[in-house]
Amino acid sequence: MTARIPGRAAWAEHGFWSAHRYLILRRLSQLGVLALFLAGPLLGVWIVKGTLAASLTLEVMPLTDPFVVAQTLVARHWPEMTTFTGLGIVVAFYLVFGGRSYCAWVCPINPVTDLAAWLRRRLGVEKGWAMRRETRWLVALAVLTAAAATGTVAFELINPITLLYRAALFGTFAGLVVVVAVFAFDLVVARDGWCGHLCPVGTAYGLIGKATLLRVSARGRERCDDCLDCFAVCPEPHVIAPALRARAGGGPVIMSGDCTVCGRCIDVCPERVFGLAHRFDTRVDAAAPSPARPAAGQSEPAALEKA
């Protein structure tokens, strides 16, 4: 029996674009953000200056990364107003548009770890080291403690996100070794290990995501035929079950701050169960008359889903 390739069923049923549109839009968004930064040094058209740590758009709008601000505060520096203005804009934006959507739509490490995850699926690499869910909180705490103890913005020394941006924008290419290390870690050591369990920048955005407005909803969950494609592609599979399986009488909206609103589940679901919604949207589609297609060849979906 050949392994089921997640997304192929949706592709066959709904066409290529419909089965890949969020993936393609995300890649365009990630590249687009980088292009806005690169237009300056490459073409002399200065739209956004700086990096993802702190930037200035069109000479007026500052943006600041929340975790960078957290570090500088615990390192006992009280920054200037510009920093807080930038922080306010970023927090307000992600309170509306999905929290860790930063991870899926902006962060340049996402394509790197997505590639590692895709290779894992294709090569059939075992799940690997299963880190605990609370690891990310402890890592964020440890990093902040390191920042406080040394009085430095410590994580920026090894933060692959800003190292990659600095490499692209300022030519400091040695920093790319950290990016390669993250790729290798995700490929060999732990599936979705970096973004899902370690990166404290994502943890900070996840905190915003706990209250954000834009969410993914499994409003068509009555149509679900347990093919598990969504679990296979989701970088944070634990967020799906409560909404999809209506556990504890839960609503259809994926409420976990861990969800990156990447929309890949929307793409790959042949039954079109998922869609974007706001967090207060409790609508669930009525059950379909009868499932036209048989379940997708998985004998014990519940057991697989836990694996």
Added chain:
Amino acid sequence: MATETDKKAPTRRRFVQGTLRTAVGAGACGLGLALFSAQSRSLPADALRPPGALPEDKFLSACVRCGLCVRACPYDTLKLADLAAGAAGGTPYFRARKIPCEMCDDIPCVKACPTGALDKGLTDISLSRMGVAVIVSRDTCLNLQGLRCDVCYRVCPAIDKAITLDQTHNRRTGKHAVFEPVVHPDACTGCGKCEKSCVLTEAAIKVLPVALAVGHQDVHYRRGWEEKSKAGRELVPGIIDLPDRLPELKP
């Protein structure tokens, strides 16, 4: 009740063990990061911070490594440090011998800083202290050999304040003068133009971090002659001025 506790015990133990393992792992990561960060705190002596930079330890808590100062610099002086390149990764610095600071009147790098790592209190560039020039090589400096090079003196933006030429006797020839370049740290901004333009292959004058280049007089020291002129009189009246001890002259 007791049996229920027994049943739960392994689960609880697994939970505690797992959490402990995670905590220890996260702690180890934090410790590693702290050690790396502590190591990256020392700045190479030839790497100078931009104007208005807070003292190094404060600077590293304030600079978010965004590079906006680098973008604001019109002369391509400022660079961001690469990973493990000496200065803490991502922080801005310049090397005077490569491209010195041109001391812009409007100090755009300071204005661009979003965090205050470059202090906006600095509005007069002549008050900046990026470092202090030091004649590090008295035996190769052409002026100190009695020649008239004068280049460091001529290019100094604070000519006759930060660098002066002190005329002394040329003891080698016995009849000429030596025009010694003397740096006055209270006026030197550390821009590095002197080091950049030194005509020697290895500069005889170099800009060093202030902490390395400048000594401090102990607070308990009082210079008698200064106190005397401040007070306008002798502080200890009627002090006996003993004759200086001179080598005894043999009869």
